[in-house]
Amino acid sequence: MNxxxxxxxxxxxxxxxxxxxAGVVPDWLDLVRGAAEAGADAIEIGLPxxxxxxxxxxxQRAAALSAGRGGRPRALLDELAGLDVDVPxxxxxxxxxxMTLTPxxxxxxxxxxxxxxxxxxxxxxxxxxEESAEYRARAAEVGVAAVLLAAPSCDDDRCREIARASAGxxxxxxxxxxxxxxxxxxxxxxxxxxxVKGMTGLPVVTGFGISTVEHAVEACAxxxxxxxxxxxxxxxxxxxxxxxxxxxxxxxxxxxxxVGG
Amino acid sequence: xxxxxxxxxxxxxxxRYLPEALMPAAKAVEAEFRExxxxxxxxxxxxxxxxxxxGRPTPLTECSRLSEAVGxxxxxxxxxxxxxGSHKIxxxxxxxxxxRRMGKRKLIAETGAGQHGVATATxxxxxxxxxxxxxxxxxxxxxxxxxxxxxxxxxxxxxxxSANGVGTLKEATNGALRAWxxxxxxxxxxxxxxxxxxxxPWMVREFQRVIGDEARAQCAELLPTALPDVVVxxxxxxxxxxxxxxxxxxxxxxxxxxxxxxxxxxxxxxLGVLHGFMSHFLQDDDSQVLEAESxxxxxxxxxxxxxxxxxxxxxxxxxxxxxxxxxxxxxKLVTRTEGILPALESAHALAWxxxxxxxxxxxAGSTVLVTLSGRGDKDIQQIKxxxx
Ligand SMILES: Cc1ncc(COP(=O)(O)O)c(C=O)c1O
Numbered sequence: 001m002n003x004x005x006x007x008x009x010x011x012x013x014x015x016x017x018x019x020x021x022a023g024v025v026p027d028w029l030d031l032v033r034g035a036a037e038a039g040a041d042a043i044e045i046g047l048p049x050x051x052x053x054x055x056x057x058x059x060q061r062a063a064a065l066s067a068g069r070g071g072r073p074r075a076l077l078d079e080l081a082g083l084d085v086d087v088p089x090x091x092x093x094x095x096x097x098x099m100t101l102t103p104x105x106x107x108x109x110x111x112x113x114x115x116x117x118x119x120x121x122x123x124x125x126x127x128x129x130e131e132s133a134e135y136r137a138r139a140a141e142v143g144v145a146a147v148l149l150a151a152p153s154c155d156d157d158r159c160r161e162i163a164r165a166s167a168g169x170x171x172x173x174x175x176x177x178x179x180x181x182x183x184x185x186x187x188x189x190x191x192x193x194x195x196v197k198g199m200t201g202l203p204v205v206t207g208f209g210i211s212t213v214e215h216a217v218e219a220c221a222x223x224x225x226x227x228x229x230x231x232x233x234x235x236x237x238x239x240x241x242x243x244x245x246x247x248x249x250x251x252x253x254x255x256x257x258x259v260g261g
Numbered sequence: 262x263x264x265x266x267x268x269x270x271x272x273x274x275x276x277r278y279l280p281e282a283l284m285p286a287a288k289a290v291e292a293e294f295r296e297x298x299x300x301x302x303x304x305x306x307x308x309x310x311x312x313x314x315x316g317r318p319t320p321l322t323e324c325s326r327l328s329e330a331v332g333x334x335x336x337x338x339x340x341x342x343x344x345x346g347s348h349k350i351x352x353x354x355x356x357x358x359x360x361r362r363m364g365k366r367k368l369i370a371e372t373g374a375g376q377h378g379v380a381t382a383t384x385x386x387x388x389x390x391x392x393x394x395x396x397x398x399x400x401x402x403x404x405x406x407x408x409x410x411x412x413x414x415x416x417x418x419x420x421x422x423s424a425n426g427v428g429t430l431k432e433a434t435n436g437a438l439r440a441w442x443x444x445x446x447x448x449x450x451x452x453x454x455x456x457x458x459x460x461x462p463w464m465v466r467e468f469q470r471v472i473g474d475e476a477r478a479q480c481a482e483l484l485p486t487a488l489p490d491v492v493v494x495x496x497x498x499x500x501x502x503x504x505x506x507x508x509x510x511x512x513x514x515x516x517x518x519x520x521x522x523x524x525x526x527x528x529x530x531x532l533g534v535l536h537g538f539m540s541h542f543l544q545d546d547d548s549q550v551l552e553a554e555s556x557x558x559x560x561x562x563x564x565x566x567x568x569x570x571x572x573x574x575x576x577x578x579x580x581x582x583x584x585x586x587x588x589x590x591x592x593k594l595v596t597r598t599e600g601i602l603p604a605l606e607s608a609h610a611l612a613w614x615x616x617x618x619x620x621x622x623x624x625a626g627s628t629v630l631v632t633l634s635g636r637g638d639k640d641i642q643q644i645k646x647x648x649x
Contacts, residue, residue, distance in 0.1 A: 176282055
């Protein structure tokens with residue numbers, strides 16, 4: 001069993017996975033540390049890409065801020081190397097970055113690099129089942145959990161295949177929407193998590209559009225946990241200090257502690 | 262130019278690099294297209310629209326004054342005479358019929374200069390479908406007339422602003438893909454060129470192969486040898502070139518694709534993945550895709566259709582590029598000698614012919630078929646700024 005899965009299984013309550021765009025602010029590593037101390041069970045680290053197909057305006061702005069400050073995927077990963085946080089880091093980026101980070105070495109080189117800086121999991125949303133066989137095999141070899149996404153549009157057979165092929169956890173898209181804050185939790189969020197829960201022993205985590213503690217609690221009625229991204233990145237993009245964002249993570253932690261079962 | 266493999270690949274290129282959320286929709290498009298393309302009733306309806314609505318077959322024009330000026334025999338395949346002024350309509354009508362067959366009530370599309378957007382808005386009006394066109398915010402400003410034209414046709418034009426992009430075709434495509442996630446139930450994504458996830462590069466080529474098939478038959482009638490020596494087309498995403506080449510790929514004819522110097526993905530791109538497919542893309546050493554830079558908005562794309570990279574790698578077709586200045590010079594020459602104002606995109610193909618004839622790369626007296634992919638009326642303002 002890989003580290004991500006073990007840590008998430010061992011966690012006592014509902015899982016909280018904050019998303020941080022690498023390099024979004026100069027002290028982004030303090031946010032990673034702070035979020036870990038505030039009770040995150042894993043931390044998703046975004047790597048900036050010029051064309052983030054699944055991201056809404058907030059994460060796009062976070063990526064642009066990072067890139068504008070000189071943030072480059074390889075150098076940002078190297079900044080993670082010395083970080084001593086006690087929760088697994090899961091990198092999220094797009095296929096082009098995964099394929100070209102180490103030219104000539106393809107996804108294998110990318111995964112080696114992740115492993116070498118201590119990253120334990122990886123999410124590449126535009127590598128669906130059919131395009132990810134080699135990537136998943138190489139990830140397993142180097143001990144990095146290749147987390148796959150399931151979406152409300154996937155039928156049961158597809159969800160089952162995704163759950164079988166995923167490692168670490170299964171990441172459920174809450175709705176047929178790109179990332180971004182929303183007023184309500186889509187009805188598809190609980191449906192999708194419930195469907196996938198019935199198919200796998202892996203932890204099932206819901207993300208995309210989890211904008212409030214209420215959404216998080218509601219989603220966790222079916223899911224084992226949530227990813228929160230845009231809500232945190234919006235604070236940073238609007239100039240809030242890292243300490244405020246850490247406090248927000250702590251809010252979510254407190255709220256989720258009340259969810260039983 | 263056969264059918265891609267089961268994974269949607271031409272050699273190493275192509276595939277379907279989509280989030281799971283979009284996989285069911287892309288697979289549904291593939292299944293429907295396979296079925297429709299083998300269905301005589303569907304293809305008959307498509308042919309009927311091409312004949313009675315688009316005005317096909319488009320003529321093959323012998324250019325005597327131009328030929329005299331450059332020293333090779335030039336034949337133009339006149340896609341500028343197709344309804345809406347470019348080859349884009351061939352693809353759009355096929356996809357609009359497919360959308361109707363799938364029970365979709367809406368088309369979404371990306372556009373650069375607006376030609377594909379106008380064609381999509383046109384097909385939507387014809388078939389009574391809703392239409393939303395995504396367009397980079399820079400292009401919305403540069404192509405105000407085409408924006409109005411789309412709106413007049415009943416389409417909604419959504420400017421795509423991005424935090425880091427300059428707001429051209431690449432950004433428009435990001436916007437359309439994001440919208441598709443949201444609207445897979447109701448909308449068909451009508452991709453405008455031989456790009457995007459499988460089955461689009463293949464399907465769009467099949468809808469454009471009418472250019473090459475017609476030209477092949479027209480050459481057989483006109484030329485004692487039945488075939489030209491060289492076939493040339495401009496390459497943005499690669500749809501007019503792919504459609505043209507499809508008619509000649511099984512012959513010894515030399516195939517030449519002409520990219521814009523600032524958007525030369527076959528020539529200068531590196532292997533990567535964008536917008537759902539693997540191909541060559543202009544990108545920096547940090548995996549970030551760059552913006553193309555060309556006077557021609559239709560060639561302003563940092564990637565190229567996967568089949569073209571495969572044809573280049575296999576050696577069956579050759580790819581080259583010309584500068585803005587070369588294209589403008591050729592545009593002026595063709596306008597003055599033939600009374601035909603080509604689109605800036607098409608002027609790239611013509612520019613290669615003019616210059617290759619001058620350097621001897623094209624043997625004197627050889628016969629060259631050039632696809633004139635569109636008319637230049639849309640570019641008048643820009644041409645005036647450069648030549649006026
Ligand atoms: C007239 C014309 N020619 C060519 C192109 C380039 O597209 P493709 O390479 O798909 O033919 C465009 C695109 O907008 C166009 O409008």
